[in-house]
Amino acid sequence: MEQKTPKVSIVVPMYRCEDTLERCVDSVLAQTCPDFELLLINDGSPDRVPEIAAGYVQRDPRVRLLSQENRGVSAARNAGIDAAKGRYLLFVDADDRLCKDAVETLLLAAKGGAQVIHFAYIRQKGALSQVVPSPVNAEGVLAREEIRQTVLPLLLSGWSLNACWNNFYETRLLQENGIRFPEGMALDEDFAFVCDVFAAASSAQFLQKPLYRYLLNPKSAVRRMDERHVRASMDIQFGLFDKLYDWDVDTPQNRQLVWDKLVRAALILLDGVAVNDRNPNRKALFWAVALDGRVQDALEHAGRLPGTGITRKQAKLLQKGRIGAAYALVRGVIRAKGTRDRIIQRIGKKSGYRL
Numbered sequence: 001m002e003q004k005t006p007k008v009s010i011v012v013p014m015y016r017c018e019d020t021l022e023r024c025v026d027s028v029l030a031q032t033c034p035d036f037e038l039l040l041i042n043d044g045s046p047d048r049v050p051e052i053a054a055g056y057v058q059r060d061p062r063v064r065l066l067s068q069e070n071r072g073v074s075a076a077r078n079a080g081i082d083a084a085k086g087r088y089l090l091f092v093d094a095d096d097r098l099c100k101d102a103v104e105t106l107l108l109a110a111k112g113g114a115q116v117i118h119f120a121y122i123r124q125k126g127a128l129s130q131v132v133p134s135p136v137n138a139e140g141v142l143a144r145e146e147i148r149q150t151v152l153p154l155l156l157s158g159w160s161l162n163a164c165w166n167n168f169y170e171t172r173l174l175q176e177n178g179i180r181f182p183e184g185m186a187l188d189e190d191f192a193f194v195c196d197v198f199a200a201a202s203s204a205q206f207l208q209k210p211l212y213r214y215l216l217n218p219k220s221a222v223r224r225m226d227e228r229h230v231r232a233s234m235d236i237q238f239g240l241f242d243k244l245y246d247w248d249v250d251t252p253q254n255r256q257l258v259w260d261k262l263v264r265a266a267l268i269l270l271d272g273v274a275v276n277d278r279n280p281n282r283k284a285l286f287w288a289v290a291l292d293g294r295v296q297d298a299l300e301h302a303g304r305l306p307g308t309g310i311t312r313k314q315a316k317l318l319q320k321g322r323i324g325a326a327y328a329l330v331r332g333v334i335r336a337k338g339t340r341d342r343i344i345q346r347i348g349k350k351s352g353y354r355l
Contacts, residue, residue, distance in 0.1 A: 008036040011080030017094035018048040027097035033104035038063045044070030074181035074189045089169045102211035106168040114205035117168040125216040135160040136206040156257040164190045188233045237265045262298035264306045274330040290323045
């Protein structure tokens with residue numbers, strides 16, 4: 001008998017996640033609405049991930065396993081988009097969980113016709129948890145012009161809409177517009193993807209109900225922070241000025257939002273370079289990024305330096321050209337007890353896989 005086409009495709013990219021995968025998959029399979037397929041994308045994981053995933057395929061006909069050579073989280077998510085059969089699509093990271101009524105709630109909201117639905121999530125570290133609300137307080141469905149005026153400036157000004165996993169997508173929107181995750185990046189592949197989604201969407205909706213549980217992992221880390229991946233991430237961020245023109249929102253106010261965001265992005269990249277003890281050339285790469293003309297332009301045009309304390313001190317040192325002092329500051333902070341984990345978590349939240 002031919003299987004019914006599922007309403008929702010749920011994509012889980014997998015790499016070195018044997019300790020958390022079962023918890024994640026169990027949260028998906030426990031959904032109050034069973035009308036979905038679960039696509040487990042094995043990105044060449046060298047641990048027990050393929051074995052664990054194969055067990056779920058045998059036990060539940062809704063689960064499909066796709067395997068590829070290790071190409072990164074973006075390529076794994078793209079494989080999920082290409083394989084999706086559902087009308088709607090949802091991404092879940094392998095160390096996170098879906099709230100049990102997520103699919104039911106989102107399908108009910110989707111009856112309003114929105115092509116993308118953004119929702120609140122729960123940020124959890126150990127026994128502590130915090131609800132992170134959706135940044136847009138609007139009832140009903142926003143039309144294209146409202147997205148352009150309300151949502152796109154939010155993308156420019158901060159990180160509140162950057163993640164791909166707290167959005168519910170109409171699969172056709174992605175497939176017909178060729179929207180995919182850029183591959184070969186250390187950070188910001190989510191951001192580039194979400195920008196393209198909201199720029200293409202004719203309608204969007206925002207829910208304040210938390211439907212996803214994001215687990216902060218003290219071992220979170222950026223997988224690759226070499227020069228090629230760092231510069232690919234910089235290209236995405238500094239391409240925002242082109243996006244302003246494409247979206248028809250190229251105003252002085254929005255350009256200032258972009259400059260300020262670029263400073264924050266540069267600081268996060270520099271922290272990622274400095275914290276990566278696996279890279280023996282991290283100091284040289286730190287200098288190369290700091291001296292990049294685009295970073296220097298962003299520091300010059302910044303309306304307000306981001307953060308407080310160490311982050312602000314680092315930005316001021318970079319503005320003064322004291323790159324060696326900025327590097328020494330970050331490395332000194334990393335050596336302080338407990339601080340390295342906080343830096344890694346901050347970076348890991350904006351990267352793909354968390355280790």
